Amino acid sequence: MASTDMVDKDVLVDIFTRADLIMQSDIKFRQMIGAGQLQIVYYPVRGQEVVSSAMMAAVNQDDYLVTIYRGLHDQLAKGIPSKELWAEFAGKMTGTCKGKGGPMHITHPATGVMVTTGIVGSGIPIANGLGLASQLEKDGKVTVCCFGDGATNIGAFHEGLNMAQIWKLPVIFLCQNNLYGEHTHMRDTTGSASIKQRGEGLGMRSVQVNGNDASAMYTAAKEAVDHARAGNGPTLIEAMTFRFHGHLLGDTSHYIPKEEMEQAKKDDPMPILRQQLLDLQISEADVAAIEAKNAAIIEEAAQFALDSDYPPGDEYRIDVLDVEIAA
Amino acid sequence: MSDTAEKPKDIMFAQALNMAMNKAMADDPKVILLGEDIADKEGGGVFKVTAGLSGTYGTDRVRSTPISEQAIVGAAVGAALVGYKPVAEIMLMNFITVAMDQIVNHAAKLRFMSGGQTSVPLTIRTTTGAGTGLGGQHSDMLEAWLAHVPGLKVVAASNPQDAYGLLYSSIMDDNPVIFIENTPGYFVKGPAPAADHTVPLGKASIPREGTDITLIGYGSAISRCHAAADKLAEDGISCEIVDLRTIAPFDEETVLKSVAKTKAAVVVHEAVRSFGTGAEISSRIHEELFSELRAPVGRVGSGYAPVPFSPAIEKAWMFSQDDIEREVHKILG
Ligand SMILES: Cc1ncc(C[n+]2csc(CCOP(=O)(O)OP(=O)(O)O)c2C)c(N)n1
Ligand SMILES: [Mg+2]
Numbered sequence: 317m318a319s320t321d322m323v324d325k326d327v328l329v330d331i332f333t334r335a336d337l338i339m340q341s342d343i344k345f346r347q348m349i350g351a352g353q354l355q356i357v358y359y360p361v362r363g364q365e366v367v368s369s370a371m372m373a374a375v376n377q378d379d380y381l382v383t384i385y386r387g388l389h390d391q392l393a394k395g396i397p398s399k400e401l402w403a404e405f406a407g408k409m410t411g412t413c414k415g416k417g418g419p420m421h422i423t424h425p426a427t428g429v430m431v432t433t434g435i436v437g438s439g440i441p442i443a444n445g446l447g448l449a450s451q452l453e454k455d456g457k458v459t460v461c462c463f464g465d466g467a468t469n470i471g472a473f474h475e476g477l478n479m480a481q482i483w484k485l486p487v488i489f490l491c492q493n494n495l496y497g498e499h500t501h502m503r504d505t506t507g508s509a510s511i512k513q514r515g516e517g518l519g520m521r522s523v524q525v526n527g528n529d530a531s532a533m534y535t536a537a538k539e540a541v542d543h544a545r546a547g548n549g550p551t552l553i554e555a556m557t558f559r560f561h562g563h564l565l566g567d568t569s570h571y572i573p574k575e576e577m578e579q580a581k582k583d584d585p586m587p588i589l590r591q592q593l594l595d596l597q598i599s600e601a602d603v604a605a606i607e608a609k610n611a612a613i614i615e616e617a618a619q620f621a622l623d624s625d626y627p628p629g630d631e632y633r634i635d636v637l638d639v640e641i642a643a
Numbered sequence: 644m645s646d647t648a649e650k651p652k653d654i655m656f657a658q659a660l661n662m663a664m665n666k667a668m669a670d671d672p673k674v675i676l677l678g679e680d681i682a683d684k685e686g687g688g689v690f691k692v693t694a695g696l697s698g699t700y701g702t703d704r705v706r707s708t709p710i711s712e713q714a715i716v717g718a719a720v721g722a723a724l725v726g727y728k729p730v731a732e733i734m735l736m737n738f739i740t741v742a743m744d745q746i747v748n749h750a751a752k753l754r755f756m757s758g759g760q761t762s763v764p765l766t767i768r769t770t771t772g773a774g775t776g777l778g779g780q781h782s783d784m785l786e787a788w789l790a791h792v793p794g795l796k797v798v799a800a801s802n803p804q805d806a807y808g809l810l811y812s813s814i815m816d817d818n819p820v821i822f823i824e825n826t827p828g829y830f831v832k833g834p835a836p837a838a839d840h841t842v843p844l845g846k847a848s849i850p851r852e853g854t855d856i857t858l859i860g861y862g863s864a865i866s867r868c869h870a871a872a873d874k875l876a877e878d879g880i881s882c883e884i885v886d887l888r889t890i891a892p893f894d895e896e897t898v899l900k901s902v903a904k905t906k907a908a909v910v911v912h913e914a915v916r917s918f919g920t921g922a923e924i925s926s927r928i929h930e931e932l933f934s935e936l937r938a939p940v941g942r943v944g945s946g947y948a949p950v951p952f953s954p955a956i957e958k959a960w961m962f963s964q965d966d967i968e969r970e971v972h973k974i975l976g
Contacts, residue, residue: 498685633947
């Protein structure tokens with residue numbers, strides 16, 4: 317695994333600011349669902365905050381993102397506005413997608429969030445198309461495509477990475493390896509020892525990195541982005557991480573050995589990153605101010621989601637085609 | 644069919660499926676199961692439908708797979724060609740789209756294209772159904788796609804007893820069968836089947852007899868048909884219900900006999916109404932009974948849109964008991 321020196325203080329603060337928003341949002345979602353204020357299927361992201369925060373700190377707002385059902389951390393890190401995101405999770409008309417897509421299908425082109433898919437692996441070929449358009453337009457944009465370890469067993473992964481490689485597409489394939497796909501450990505489903513090896517087998521520049529280490533993750537992300545922007549083609553980043561609350565909310569993680577979970581929680585990236593800021597002489601008060609600001613954003617967003625109206629029933633006839641469908 | 648004197652206890656739909664697979668595996672060592680997370684180590688299936696089977700029959704015969712629908716169905720096709728009776732679980736029906744080549748170009752056609760030298764006795768179990776807030780990619784009813792492919796049988800049960808009998812028959816059938824389950828329906832209870840209970844493929848049932856109009860449906864439509872029939876009875880309308888059980892090929896004889904008697908019909912399904920199976924069934928009725936019908940056959944289905952996430956629009960989009968009642972009133976005038 318690539319190990320690196322610590323990145324700039326400003327970058328670390330940026331990563332922490334994003335990651336803390338994600339962590340607090342995840343906690344709040346789980347609270348509200350637990351309290352019955354929201355009735356949704358929820359894929360927790362606690363534990364994976366630093367991977368996406370460091371990745372998105374290395375790209376611009378107009379770069380593209382393609383992600384998956386477990387995508388809250390990617391979307392927030394990319395800069396999606398919390399209010400519209402929360403309203404979409406709640407199925408409200410004020411949501412990013414007027415309540416039609418829901419948590420598994422968030423889209424917000426203004427922040428580059430182009431596709432969120434619920435079909436494992438299917439975002440990969442689409443990311444290539446965004447990359448192809450950027451290549452043809454010479455617009456200098458890159459596409460970040462997020463997926464899990466389990467997704468590398470789908471044909472679309474192999475077809476998609478091969479095509480990206482032969483066409484040198486400006487796409488960063490970010491495999492967030494949390495070691496589990498639903499209830500199955502990676503070792504039971506994956507013939508290669510790492511995901512990185514799979515990328516190498518397809519001829520792609522591939523790196524494995526501790527995704528929970530903000531500096532290492534940011535360095536890997538930045539290198540991949542620079543590589544893509546320079547026209548040198550795609551990178552597969554295998555970012556090692558963990559999810560603390562199972563596949564979806566309600567999952568007891570019965571299939572994860574206790575010691576493994578305990579160790580993962582000891583390695584929780586969030587307190588580590590926070591401590592790194594303090595070690596860099598950022599004051600406790602400054603860190604607390606970031607956290608308080610995030611908390612206020614989330615409070616406002618959650619309230620906005622609760623207060624907003626549901627779409628009217630016949631809204632389903634709009635947006636199916638470019639013309640309204642007759643009743 | 645067996646009639647036992649004692650009243651059977653109620654079990655859940657999901658449990659009936661488990662019992663059917665258990666019996667098939669006990670009866671025939673060539674029955675194997677494959678699918679994502681189906682072995683007990685991974686929880687016995689995300690809805691626990693295969694719970695306990697890997698313990699009883701071992702993980703050689705009950706295999707958890709990678710997330711690889713194309714490879715799952717392909718492996719089932721290959722093993723079926725040489726004498727196995729694989730039961731592939733595709734967790735949710737939307738994920739069969741990833742395996743469509745194996746299903747449409749291979750499972751369905753190899754018997755025919757080989758001039759009958761080979762056959763593909765595989766069963767694909769898959770679940771779906773709206774009303775659960777899962778949105779556009781987790782709740783589609785795609786049975787019409789599959790029913791349109793010659794060489795595939797398509798089955799959907801509406802109660803635990805039928806689920807047991809139909810799944811067993813599907814597994815033992817020498818053709819590829821797509822067995823469609825209903826996610827909200829997994830937890831619905833009904834009388835338990837006797838161990839030797841069987842239901843042949845291609846045979847509809849008439850769970851309610853009536854004289855004024857025939858409601859034709861399958862799977863998740865049947866409970867709504869019953870509820871609508873109860874309500875319509877209060878208005879003095881007597882509904883007969885035909886539960887197709889096998890969607891393709893469907894039991895024309897039972898359907899036509901019932902409609903010849905009632906002289907009116909509504910076909911009901913959860914799938915999108917446009918280009919749905921209801922169009923085919925309605926058309927067959929018109930072809931055979933046009934001059935006897937009191938009014939054109941009605942169709943109830945869901946709206947022309949992907950399944951919406953927001954509960955408010957999902958409800959408006961989805962077919963309902965009200966839709967059935969309205970359609971019946973429209974037809975009977
Ligand atoms: C094609 C397809 N098959 C199965 C599923 C069901 N499913 C949803 S998430 C998931 C596990 C994916 O694991 P991984 O790619 O490691 O991502 P993670 O959930 O760990 O973030 C599965 C099997 C699906 N959504 N799409
Ligand atoms: Mg995973």
